[in-house]
Amino acid sequence: MIEIAIQKILTSALGEMSLDINTTIEKGNLVTIYGKSGAGKTTILRILAGLLSPDKGEIKVNGITWLNTINGINLKPQKRKIGFVFQDYALFPNMNVKENLLFALNKGQDTKIVNHLIEIIELGELQNRKPETLSGGQKQRVALARALVQKPSILMLDEPLSALDSEIRFKLQQYILTVHKEYKLTTLLISHDISEILRMSDKVLELDNGKIIRQGTPNEVFNYKELNAKFQFTGTIIDIVKQDFIFILTIRIGKDLVKVVADESEGEQLLIGDKILVSSKAFNPVINKIG
Numbered sequence: 001m002i003e004i005a006i007q008k009i010l011t012s013a014l015g016e017m018s019l020d021i022n023t024t025i026e027k028g029n030l031v032t033i034y035g036k037s038g039a040g041k042t043t044i045l046r047i048l049a050g051l052l053s054p055d056k057g058e059i060k061v062n063g064i065t066w067l068n069t070i071n072g073i074n075l076k077p078q079k080r081k082i083g084f085v086f087q088d089y090a091l092f093p094n095m096n097v098k099e100n101l102l103f104a105l106n107k108g109q110d111t112k113i114v115n116h117l118i119e120i121i122e123l124g125e126l127q128n129r130k131p132e133t134l135s136g137g138q139k140q141r142v143a144l145a146r147a148l149v150q151k152p153s154i155l156m157l158d159e160p161l162s163a164l165d166s167e168i169r170f171k172l173q174q175y176i177l178t179v180h181k182e183y184k185l186t187t188l189l190i191s192h193d194i195s196e197i198l199r200m201s202d203k204v205l206e207l208d209n210g211k212i213i214r215q216g217t218p219n220e221v222f223n224y225k226e227l228n229a230k231f232q233f234t235g236t237i238i239d240i241v242k243q244d245f246i247f248i249l250t251i252r253i254g255k256d257l258v259k260v261v262a263d264e265s266e267g268e269q270l271l272i273g274d275k276i277l278v279s280s281k282a283f284n285p286v287i288n289k290i291g
């Protein structure tokens with residue numbers, strides 16, 4: 001479990017902003033940090049990773065103190081066992097994919113993990129290629145593998161998918177979920193994409209102006225959102241049929257089934273088994289008395 005209680009004065013375009021975060025993150029959860037630009041999302045990850053110090057506060061991970069400004073404890077980044085993936089992949093251009101991964105190993109570390117990562121992130125066919133010959137999605141898969149080489153216990157993903165188109169994004173989400181489960185990671189993801197958040201997260205922290213304004217499961221946070229919807233429900237997709245440029249989703253809500261039409265960009269991101277929130281602003285219900 002990560003326990004974090006930190007404060008830092010930040011300088012935003014509008015003047016000083018107080019980052020004030022007090023929350024816990026369960027071990028093994030995938031938690032998304034969501035919020036407007038400049039709300040403080042990246043700063044939280046940087047403070048957790050030890051790349052930036054808060055003005056005051058405490059961070060404990062599985063009972064071990066990583067930071068305590070009163071006692072002067074501040075564990076170095078390399079002692080924190082964190083894997084990081086950013087939007088820009090920063091791979092070494094002179095090394096091929098496998099060499100990039102091998103280079104990330106600790107001195108004397110068994111190379112077995114590199115082969116395992118190549119297998120589960122399906123990099124086998126790419127392993128001898130140089131980064132410049134890869135697509136953005138492929139580079140991001142390599143960056144994900146590289147972040148895991150040293151077997152971190154926490155994986156931090158700072159909008160790793162935001163530059164990718166929806167199909168590639170969707171595949172990357174699956175790889176992230178696979179490694180999250182396989183390596184029993186605690187994963188922190190920054191994302192602006194609500195369908196991505198609903199699909200991937202156990203918990204959402206919604207940030208505004210340096211403070212958590214809402215936290216809970218994605219359904220709790222987004223059911224409550226100012227969608228201004230007249231009608232909304234959550235359910236599980238049990239069937240997806242593509243017809244020309246639309247998708248027909250069959251959704252189970254409790255014991256009932258409903259069919260809903262999704263457009264191409266929404267439908268391509270969905271899978272059978274996904275839990276989704278459906279809402280409609282302009283809804284004209286037909287009401288029949290049944291009792």
Ligand SMILES: Nc1ncnc2c1ncn2[C@@H]1O[C@H](COP(=O)(O)OP(=O)(O)OP(=O)(O)O)[C@@H](O)[C@H]1O
Pocket residue numbers: 009010011012013035036037038039040041042043044052
């Ligand atoms: N080391 C620092 N010292 C002071 N202020 C900082 C520091 N780092 C970032 N800031 C400011 O804190 C604010 C929050 O930045 P941060 O990058 O955490 O936002 P964000 O929510 O990740 O935004 P985005 O979605 O645009 O990436 C910004 O106004 C930024 O200029």
